[in-house]
Amino acid sequence: MATKNSRTERLATNDIPISGRRVAAALHAVARHRVLAVLVLLAIFPWLMPYKALAVDILLYGLFAMGFNLIFGYTGMLSFGHAAFFGTGAYATGIAMVHFNVPWFGAMALGLVIVAAVAAVIGLLATRTRGIYFAMVTLALGQLVYYAVYQMTELSGGENGLRGIQVSELSVLGVPVNLLDPVNKYYFMLAFIGPAIWVFSRILASPFGAVLEAIRENENRARACGYNVAQTKWVAFLLSGLFCGVAGSLSAIHLSIVPIESLHYHTSGLAVMMSLLGGMGTFFGPFIGAFVFLLLEDVITNITVHWQLFLGTLFVLFVLFLPKGIWGTLLERLGR
């Protein structure tokens, strides 16, 4: 009885209306089964969007931002060079298919191997630095990859971009699937991104994930606790690059071209923006960021040519009033 009384008392003094509490309970359940919740949402997602290609785009950029968030939000290192992994994934997969006639699955696997190599090298050089130096080194190395690919005109198409990556039909367990059908294409992408989300969640939940957050909170203390900080950062960088590489590789199949802009630092900036918009260091945040950014861009560009003005203003407002991003703020409000 005493417990019940204190409970009622707590409820009575609590501001949150009953519906709010139900939402909180639901969100708690969602947080516990976050991968399942994301997958259920993503399964019906294309029907909530104006058109399917936009849903695919949000999926790809969501994964890109999520991979980026591993190093930015969870390890606390701001990289401006993640376009290098997105772009390398896209180009390596595309070039393997266009110039070497590798089947799509092999091309994707090859793409990931190359991304891993690039991420390992860049990571080795960049994770020795911290703070602003880390941002500058990743930016410089990212641009290095950009110009290298730009100059490889024979292979990459240079400024014209890589064209002719055509995966129009493939067979899944003997059943032919037409990838030009937007719905099929979406679920094809989800078949890769779903497991990637699960792996990502597992990484975060593992002791390794806890070390990452420890480094973010206090690098010296993590080192004093006996963790190999340098190696952990490098592995995190490599993993982060791999997730971005998967997103890039899939984007090559999605668009059937690889534009040179996919390696440009603007693309890196996009990942930063989406992570901040959705909430850095949160599991759903990057997807929410990609969703809000791309949807608004899509809707606003059809209304006015001054779309950048609107998105820029929105971004400033978010940084000023919701510094934790959309999802981060929501979690904070409900977690009180």
Added chain:
Amino acid sequence: MSTKDDQNGTDGNRTEDRHGLNRRDFIKTSALGMAAVAAGPWIGGFARAQDTIRIGFPVPLTGPYGSEAKEQAACAQIAIDEFNAAGGLDGRMAELLVRDDKLKPGEAAKRTLELIEKDGVDFVCGSLSASVQLAVNSVATERGIIYNSISQSDTINEASDFTKYTFHEAMNPHMTAGTAGDYAFSRNQGKKVAYLVADYAYGHEMMRGFKVAGEQYGMETVAEVIHPLAAQDFSTFLPRIMAAGPDILCLCNFGLDQLNSIKQAHSFGMKESMQLVAPALLYNQRLAGGPDVFEGVVGAANYHWTLEDSVATAKTFNDKYRERHDGAPPSDYGAYGYAGVGALLQAAKDAGTTRSDPVVEAMEALKYNLYKGPEYFRQCDHQAVQSVLVVESKPASAMRNEYDVFEVKEVREASESMLRSCEALGHKA
């Protein structure tokens, strides 16, 4: 106290707004309003009429080629209105869907996907950059949708990017730089040539076109200066060219780059010692730059409105444009928009359908004269064979009116000899 009471308590205490609308209602109403606005793009997909002929038109409305892109869209709309006024295709009306590709190939690919998946377009026309048109071409033709490009590129003619659904209404750098070069090099102004090249595919393709044209005259390259796209300041590039002392300077750039480089070359006094040549001398940029800056610059063009003195269709097109734009005549790149959409609609009419394959056949058989004299699509690469104008910018004293900016020095009649051969492009003969 139960939570329900708690709720009621707060409700009861809520003060009404002085204007009779309380805060919550206001929020609810505005949320509904915003939801309705935001739902627009979704509803649009369902509410469209089924039998309209839709033409997707991705062009870079934002970015350095914005003024050319807006012109293209305005002229394309004239072609649509003409088609509709003439009764359409057995009563089926046409509609133009303009989208901003932001001058980025990736964005253009996404916009083309949107046009095909959401809007269900029958044809795609447009773009204003080599890389962007290649992206649109890849996305549209893979889905069996005809794409008629209205922007210059040599690559789109080549076998690797060509599909049966690819058409190219615009001229290509080989034609324009070849013609402008041939004209300038043949006038015995000296053998030393310098190139100012915007660092992207189109810039390099133009330089290649000049060099091919220069071979027969024994021209000698004394400088190749590469500048980044959308450069503001050419003061570091131009002295290098002046130091090389060329007789002819070929400006292999476009849009604002062309304007800025000519402006600065003018202020450096470079026109005194060398002839400036631009493969696509732009009407819009000349209007923006003024007669003094451009005086004496020669170049090639697909169109200049004074062609109306000798070509009847040019007169018709100009008059329609003037009617809508307070008497101003259309620009060269705008005319591409008109011809690109016009050719597609003409072919659809000939084929009696909008299905891609019959329309491709009709396009291949098409002999059309929409704005500049006769044109047709070459069989092997679907390049529009058309006349090329050699123009020279007039001094202020020789202008009939503010729009009379170029003197048409020559009209080189439509001929396949201006194009690279089908074999050279990798097509089977």
